[in-house]
Amino acid sequence: MNRRDFLGLTAAAATSLSLAPARSFAQGSAAGPEMKALCDYMSAARTRALPAEVAEHAKHHILDTLGSMISGSELPPGLAAQRYIRANAAPGKATIAGTTFTASPVEAALANGVMAHADETDDSHSPSRSHPGCSVIPAALALGEDLGIDGTHFLRAVTLGYDIGTRVVMAMGGADFSYESVLSTHSIAGTFCASAAAACVAGFDAGRMRWVLDYAAQQSSGFIVWRRDIDHIEKGFVFAGMPARNGVTSALLVRSDWNGVDDVFSGADNFFLAYAPKAATGRLVERLGERYEIAGTDIKKWTVGSPIQGPLDAIYAIRSKHSFEADQVRRVTVHLAPSVAAVVDNRDIPDICLQHMVAVMLLDKTASFHAAHDKPRMQDAAILKERAKIDLVRDEDLAKLLPVRVAIVEIELADGSRLSERVTAVRGTPRNPMSREEVIDKARDLIAPVVGRDKAEQLIKSVYEIESVTDIRTLRPFIQRA
Structure with a gap:
């Protein structure tokens, strides 16, 4: 074959490719019924009032996670997070718990997430085998501070985050999927949890919510090699720091007018086909708005595994x-x-x-x-x-x-x-829940040694009166050490 023949063949091949059907790349752009219902629900969450009992649960989990972040700032993973911030992050609008640092929302979400799961203090959701709070609350707080949202908006964003990421993993098979797969349900659920919360903070409509979920799916990662981690640093990253960072990143990309696939959960080459081909996608919207997953999430009475x-x-x-x-x-x-x-x-x-x-x-x-x-x-x-x-x-x-x-x-x-x-029902589980007084007692034990008793009491009061907080940034003095 001479050079002319070769160039002619190459050109023909290129023309053939350019005229060929686009396979599934441009097909299936319309959202399926689960995605439509999910994103309609997500877009309305910012203005939807929560039942009083659900709001009380949400306040418990916010306080418990803030306590985990603040106490975690003094543990090896928290110190590792601070080294990262000192070396790589410029000052920003978002608080780094238990420190005097601030950073961008992405960096703050990463650091606070690692702190929140610096050990075994934070909450856990048994049906999805995940720890929602340590990704949701760092993500919602970081972007909330950047945008200056109020306390009610923050409360609703956090509650939404728990609802979405946990349902993604439950649709994949929940605990059974977790035990059978090398993928980490903790990072998968956490990424979708944090992305939903951050998207609610940003106030997106249903169309943009779809794109946020698309970018969350592209970032969902992590696998159970974290079990070899002996210092809890990689575990803090996989369970919390990475998902919180991913969630804020997803929201900021879409806020910067990036678009994406309208339904990453259905059609060719979708998320569930890649990770869990036997997924029951109906579980994504099962009793959505009736069963709030934050009310089904454990709070640990004891700060141990x-x-x-x-x-x-x-x-x-x-x-x-x-x-x-x-x-x-x-x-x-x-x-x-x-x-x-x-x-x-x-x-x-x-x-x-x-x-x-x-x-x-x-x-x-x-x-x-x-x-x-x-x-x-x-x-x-x-x-x-x-x-x-x-x-x-x-x-x-x-x-x-x-x-x-x-x-x-x-x-x-x-x-x-x-x-x-x-x-048969551990204290702090939905079948044997802790009282507000027990949650507060645990929080004092976590927070006061780091920021002082007065700040601890002010933070506790602010969380339980979160609806009266006009700007979430006013919590910063109570979260940081002097």
């Missing part, structure tokens, strides 16, 4: 019925489902080590944030003495009850008496 919540509840309950001291205990046997026990069995980090936290509970009669993060205490002689008494049983019968994490604790005392408690 989720599998340890039940055992600590059990010991607390046993002690409330039969007082005893640690030196009276001969043996403590904890039963958990095998997959649950594996997460917390003799870990090197105090707040996700069941044996250590049970020993702390025996000695302290409670489990404070400080105690759950006192790593040197793991080598304390008194702790090691109690820890030697603890047996963790991987109970196959309890595996049959998953995703409900049932815990059974049996305590044998030196006098031969045996005490036991079975926990």
